[in-house]
Every structure is written in structure tokens, then in C-alpha cells.
Amino acid sequence: MARMKFLCDAERCIECNGCVTACKSEHDIPWGVNRRRVVTLNDGVPGEKSISVACMHCSDAPCMAVCPVDCFYQTSEGIVLHDKDLCIGCGYCFYACPFGAPQFPQDGAFGLRGKMDKCTFCAGGPEADNSEAEYKKYGRNRLAEGKLPACAEMCSTKALLGGDADVISDIYRNRVMKRGKGSEVWGWGTAYGKPDAKPATPPGAKS
Amino acid sequence: MSRPFLCERLMPVVGILVALVFSPIVHAADAGRAQEQAQRQQTQPGNNAPMWRDVRGGVKQTTQVRGVETNVLMQPSGQSWREVRPPMSLAGGLLIAAALLALFAFYQWRGPIGVHEAGTGKLIKRFSDAERLTHWTVAISVCILAVTGLILSFGKYMLLPIIGYTLFSWLAMFAKNLHNFVAPVFFFMLPVMIVLFVRDNLPGPGDLKWLLTFGGMFSKSGHETPSGRFNMGEKALFWFMVCALGVVLCLSGAVMLFPNFDQGRQIMQSANIVHVISALVMIFAASFHIYLGTVGQRGAYEGMRTGYVDETWAKEHHQLWYDQVKAGHARQHFADDAPDAVRAQVADGLKA
Ligand code: HEM
Ligand code: SF4
Ligand code: SF4
Numbered sequence: 001m002a003r004m005k006f007l008c009d010a011e012r013c014i015e016c017n018g019c020v021t022a023c024k025s026e027h028d029i030p031w032g033v034n035r036r037r038v039v040t041l042n043d044g045v046p047g048e049k050s051i052s053v054a055c056m057h058c059s060d061a062p063c064m065a066v067c068p069v070d071c072f073y074q075t076s077e078g079i080v081l082h083d084k085d086l087c088i089g090c091g092y093c094f095y096a097c098p099f100g101a102p103q104f105p106q107d108g109a110f111g112l113r114g115k116m117d118k119c120t121f122c123a124g125g126p127e128a129d130n131s132e133a134e135y136k137k138y139g140r141n142r143l144a145e146g147k148l149p150a151c152a153e154m155c156s157t158k159a160l161l162g163g164d165a166d167v168i169s170d171i172y173r174n175r176v177m178k179r180g181k182g183s184e185v186w187g188w189g190t191a192y193g194k195p196d197a198k199p200a201t202p203p204g205a206k207s
Numbered sequence: 208m209s210r211p212f213l214c215e216r217l218m219p220v221v222g223i224l225v226a227l228v229f230s231p232i233v234h235a236a237d238a239g240r241a242q243e244q245a246q247r248q249q250t251q252p253g254n255n256a257p258m259w260r261d262v263r264g265g266v267k268q269t270t271q272v273r274g275v276e277t278n279v280l281m282q283p284s285g286q287s288w289r290e291v292r293p294p295m296s297l298a299g300g301l302l303i304a305a306a307l308l309a310l311f312a313f314y315q316w317r318g319p320i321g322v323h324e325a326g327t328g329k330l331i332k333r334f335s336d337a338e339r340l341t342h343w344t345v346a347i348s349v350c351i352l353a354v355t356g357l358i359l360s361f362g363k364y365m366l367l368p369i370i371g372y373t374l375f376s377w378l379a380m381f382a383k384n385l386h387n388f389v390a391p392v393f394f395f396m397l398p399v400m401i402v403l404f405v406r407d408n409l410p411g412p413g414d415l416k417w418l419l420t421f422g423g424m425f426s427k428s429g430h431e432t433p434s435g436r437f438n439m440g441e442k443a444l445f446w447f448m449v450c451a452l453g454v455v456l457c458l459s460g461a462v463m464l465f466p467n468f469d470q471g472r473q474i475m476q477s478a479n480i481v482h483v484i485s486a487l488v489m490i491f492a493a494s495f496h497i498y499l500g501t502v503g504q505r506g507a508y509e510g511m512r513t514g515y516v517d518e519t520w521a522k523e524h525h526q527l528w529y530d531q532v533k534a535g536h537a538r539q540h541f542a543d544d545a546p547d548a549v550r551a552q553v554a555d556g557l558k559a
Contacts, residue, residue: 005259008253017208017271018326034272039280041258042241043269049258053280062289068359069376088383090359091466095476096285100276107469110386113466 002164003078004121006152007172008051011179012159015040016048019151019160023054026150027139028120033103035119036151052151052160055101055119057078063102075145079121084137089113104129121162122149239266257526265473276471288476292483296360299487303436306494310503317427319559320504326517331532332542333436333521334514341400342511345449348393353490355382355389360483387464394457401450407436408445415439415529433526435496437538444496452489455481513549515542517557 015038023029023036036054055197057080064072064080071086072093082093090115094102105111124141134141142150152162167205239255244432247254261268270278334342358379359364367375416438417432424431462470462478471484488528500507506520518541521529531537546551 015271020272029455032278034274036508037270037272037277039278039282040269041262042239042244045241046245047255047258051254051280066289066292068363069379069444070363070372083372086372087374087382092382095479096289097473098281098283098285100279100282105465122246134315155436181459 003077003166004057004129005162005165005168006054006056006121006149007161007168008053009159009161009172009175010041010049010051012157013038013050013052014157014159016156018154018156019052022150022154023114023119028144029117029139030105030159033105033117035101035103035117038126052155055121056099058119058190062096062098066092066096068092073126075123076122079123080145081120081123081138082116082118083126084115084117087115089115093124122147231550241444272510275466275469277300282472284473284476288479291480295480295483296487298359299491300492303487303494306491310494312500314498314502317424319502320424321559322505322519322523323410323430323555324519326519326554328550329518329555330515330545331515331518331521331529332514332539332544332545332554333510336514338403339511339514341396344392345395345400347390349489349493351389352386352393353486353493354356355386356486357490358382359386390460390464394461395452397449397453398456404445404449408442410442410526411435413439414442431524434524434528435531436525436528436539443490447493448489448496452485453493455485456489477478505559506553506556509553513552514546515549515553517553520557525555
């Protein structure tokens with residue numbers, strides 16, 4: 001069984017916000033709500049990096065644990081979805097989520113929260129696949145159409161990968177090998193020394 | 208307990224309160240390791256450890272998407288909040304359950320506390336209309352806030368399995384909206400209550416003796432320790448429940464109620480924790496007050512309901528105050544003009 005995950009390659013993301021736009025148009029998301037966003041780390045400083053982030057569909061999801069009406073469910077592919085008919089807009093999932101994924105359309109006075117909205121991994125909600133009701137509440141169900149998430153498909157540099165964990169981690173692993181050093185994956189320099197110390201196996205060499 | 212230790216213990220509490228008041232200021236503390244990252248690129252190109260450390264620490268960065276904290280890639284405190292809340296709610300729930308059990312046991316043993324002599328039919332106007340209006344507005348709103356709040360805290364475990372998802376979601380939505388709209392009533396009546404009642408809740412003669420004997424509550428036949436208009440138990444509840452917990456509940460609730468002031472998640476998580484603790488302790492304390500104000504003591508409920516008490520009740524439960532009323536030194540007076548319906552009600556309340 002596939003386990004769906006997102007992976008964003010910080011060495012590739014160029015902060016074009018294409019994924020954000022793709023997501024918004026694919027699902028016809030209302031004003032003020034962005035299911036995906038790009039965060040630039042150390043903007044303007046040499047070595048700045050950008051990362052696209054949305055719901056990561058956590059294994060032990062904090063949102064699911066804290067929801068007072070228990071409206072979340074995890075599909076057999078590991079995708080974390082929720083039922084907007086049950087949601088009461090308390091904001092607890094937003095407090096708990098590490099990635100700021102849950103969003104709230106403002107509903108009336110006092111900043112009252114409406115029903116929570118978040119990335120569905122393009123997998124819709126509890127309604128019948130590709131039904132009108134599902135589209136209205138959760139956006140398009142691309143997975144039911146046999147497609148992958150729109151953001152990752154649209155990514156111009158293929159920094160953002162979305163799909164079966166085994167497949168996308170293989171792609172990423174290959175990239176790291178091809179880049180040769182491997183030290184750009186965080187922590188490696190500290191753990192394995194500076195890159196000018198020659199690696200045991202030269203990059204690209206057949207072993 | 209040594210002083211530095213006490214300070215250490217109190218610091219987080221003080222910190223949370225200060226943070227609640229000055230929530231926008233906390234943002235200024237977000238420094239970050241941008242320079243360290245830039246230097247690291249010189250010595251170890253591709254080693255992004257300083258940057259990832261910032262990410263783990265929830266440092267503010269840059270984004271094109273507008274909104275509160277959209278520039279924070281990861282917030283670490285949500286996980287702590289998630290872990291802290293359930294055991295805390297459980298402890299509070301057990302505390303309340305223990306209080307209810309203790310009160311039930313006390314009732315079985317002692318029964319309603321009555322008066323030793325029959326009522327004389329001579330009435331004292333104990334509470335003014337303003338006092339009663341304030342008391343009942345606060346009391347009813349606290350009851351609504353408590354029940355709706357408890358539904359949000361424990362409904363998932365205690366009601367949802369019984370009534371199912373659809374019905375419970377409807378109930379929780381109703382509870383949330385009721386909680387959010389009754390909260391302002393509480394918010395505005397609380398200061399009024401403090402102003403109206405503070406005078407007779409200041410320390411006075413007899414307080415210490417009342418405290419040491421616990422009002423004589425635990426002796427079945429004995430008389431109550433003499434007290435002023437309010438006894439030490441009532442005073443303690445006034446200061447602790449109304450002035451301390453009430454204010455803290457209002458402040459922490461407001462932080463969660465108005466997410467549109469751009470306060471970050473950390474401040475709302477802290478507010479939630481403070482709110483849950485104070486709410487559960489408030490419900491715990493209120494259950495004793497409600498017990499004595501209803502089934503626990505004859506004549507008390509009618510006093511607040513009508514504003515009048517029988518002189519026998521006053522002599523029995525607040526002797527020092529009764530002496531003052533008799534001497535004409537109190538602000539409350541004998542009321543010979545009380546309507547007959549009220550007289551009947553007050554007399555009824557004292558009957559065993
Ligand atoms: C005696 C008074 C009150 C009691 C007993 C009470 C009790 C509670 C409880 C038990 C919860 C659930 C907490 C959780 O499980 O996380 C809660 C949530 C909440 N309370 Fe209160 N509360 C009181 C007053 C207030 C006031 C005065 C305000 C606002 C000014 C307020 C605003 C909130 C908010 C915003 C929530 C979060 C849930 C939601 O959005 O509905 N509360 N309260
Ligand atoms: S909403 Fe947040 S906590 Fe929930 S699965 Fe998505 S990333 Fe994880
Ligand atoms: S906002 Fe909705 S989905 Fe989020 S915790 Fe509250 S009820 Fe659950």
C-alpha cells in the first residue's frame with residue numbers, strides 16, 4: 001500500500017510560488033485562504049533557501065489528536081482529511097499543527113472562525129469522489145482521477161515532490177548522490193566533516 | 208521553600224501573564240542565525256545546519272502569503288500544547304468529580320444545614336436589587352460557560368461515543384457559539400460584581416476564628432461561628448473565584464476569542480492552558496458555593512432569590528452582621544414592608 005508524502009528539495013525551490021497558484025486555481029480556494037505557501041529562509045543572505053509547505057499529512061497527526069469533535073480521518077494511503085460538516089471552527093488544529101496548515105476563512109464579526117480548510121493532498125473529502133458537494137467543500141479530487149497533487153505536478157524545478165513515499169524518496173536519494181557531496185543535506189557537514197576532505201568514494205565512481 | 212526556588216517556580220506564570228498582556232512584543236525576540244548560516248557557507252558550503260536550527264526553533268522568515276505567522280515554517284510549541292492539554296483536563300475533571308462525590312457524601316452525613324429556632328417572620332433586606340441582578344447574571348453565565356466549556360473539553364470522550372458524530376458535532380457547535388456569546392456578558396458583569404461586593408468581603412472580625420473552626424460546618428449539632436455579612440468561606444470564594452480566577456478566565460478567553468488581533472499561536476496555546484486550568488478550578492470551587500447556596504443550607508437560596516432573609520437565619524449564620532443590623536450600623540435594614548408572597552417564600556425556605 002502506498003504511503004503518500006510531500007517532500008520539498010530546498011536546493012531546488014526558487015520561490016516562484018507556482019505551487020501556491022496551482023493549488024489556488026485547482027481548488028478554487030476562497031480569498032484569504034492559502035493551503036500552500038512558500039517560506040524563504042534567510043531571505044537576501046548568501047545561501048538563502050526556499051521551501052514550499054502545506055499539510056504534510058503527518059503519521060501521528062497533532063490536528064487529529066486535538067480536534068474536540070474528532071472530525072479527522074486518515075486514508076489507507078496516509079492522507080489526513082477532515083469532515084467540514086462536523087468541524088466547529090474552534091481553531092485547535094491550528095494551535096497544534098507544526099506547519100500552520102489549517103486555515104480559517106473569517107466568518108462574521110469578532111474574527112469568528114469559519115470551517116477549517118486545509119490541503120487535502122488533492123484527495124477531496126468524505127463525500128462521493130468527484131461529486132459537486134466534494135468539490136465545493138474540499139476542491140478537486142485528483143487522486144480519484146489517477147493524478148498526483150497539482151502543486152507538485154506544476155512545480156517548475158521539481159523541487160516539490162508529492163506521491164508514494166518510496167518513489168519520491170528514491171528520486172531525492174538519487175539527486176543527493178548526483179550532487180556528489182551529500183553535504184547539502186542538513187547536518188551532514190557537521191557530522192561527516194568538511195567537503196574538502198576527499199570522500200571515500202569519488203562522486204560518480206562505480207563501486 | 209527558599210526564595211530563589213519560589214521565584215523560579217513563579218517565573219513561568221508571570222511570564223505567561225506578561226505575555227498575555229504584551230503579546231505583540233514577544234515577536235521582537237525572534238533573532239535567528241542568518242549570519243551564522245552565511246558564515247557557514249564560506250567554511251562548509253552546503254551545510255545548512257544553522258538554518259535548519261532556526262526552522263526547528265520557529266523563527267520568523269519571509270513569505271509572500273499574507274496572514275498570521277505564515278512566515279514561520281515550523282512551530283515547535285504546538286506539540287507541547289497537544290501533550291500537555293489532555294492530562295491537564297483529566298486532572299481537572301477528576302478534581303471536579305471528587306468535589307461532587309465529597310459533597311454528596313457530606314449531604315448524606317449532614318443533610319441540609321437548618322436553623323435551630325423557628326423563623327420569627329421578621330425579615331431583613333439582605334441583598335439590594337442591583338446586587339441580586341449582578342449575582343444572577345454572573346451565576347447564570349458561569350453555569351452556561353461551564354457546561355458549554357466542559358462539552359468542548361470532555362464531550363469527545365464522554366458524549367460522542369453515545370450520541371454519535373453528527374449529533375455531537377451539532378451540540379459542540381452550539382456549545383462553542385453559546386460559550387463565545389455568553390463570555391462577553393461575564394466579561395462585563397465581573398467588574399460590576401467586584402465593585403458591589405468588595406466592601407463586605409474585606410477582612411473583618413471573626414474571620415480567623417471562622418477559618419479555624421471551618422464555620423462549625425463539621426459539627427452536626429453545633430452553632431455556626433459568628434461572622435459578618437459574609438463569612439470567611441464566602442470571602443475566600445470572592446477573592447479566589449471572582450477576583451482571581453474570573454479575571455484570568457476573561458483575559459485568557461479573550462486571547463482565544465479574538466484571533467483577529469494577529470496574536471501568534473504560542474500565545475493562544477498558553478492562553479488555552481491558563482484558561483483550562485482556571486476554568487476547571489473555578490468549576491471545582493463553584494460547586495461548593497452552589498451546594499451551600501441551594502440544597503446545603505436552608506434559607507440561603509431564598510435570600511438571594513428574593514433579597515430577604517428571616518432574622519433567625521441572620522442570627523444563626525451571620526451573627527455579627529445581625530447584631531449590626533439590629534443596632535442600625537449595617538447598610539441593610541429590617542424590612543417590614545416586604546410583600547406577602549416574599550414572606551411566604553422565605554418562611555418556606557427555612558422549613559425542614
Ligand atoms: C466562568 C467562566 C468560564 C468557564 C468556566 C470557561 C470554561 C471553558 C472551558 C472548560 C473551555 C474548554 C477548554 C479546552 O478544553 O481546551 C473553554 C474554552 C474557551 N473559552 Fe471559556 N470559560 C469561561 C469564561 C470564558 C470567557 C469570559 C471567555 C472570553 C472572554 C471565554 C472564551 C473561551 C474560548 C474562546 C474558548 C476556546 C473554545 C472556543 O473557541 O469556543 N471563556 N472555556
Ligand atoms: S494539518 Fe498539520 S498536523 Fe494535521 S496532518 Fe497536516 S501537517 Fe500534520
Ligand atoms: S477547527 Fe474544526 S477541524 Fe480544527 S480542531 Fe476545531 S473542530 Fe476540529
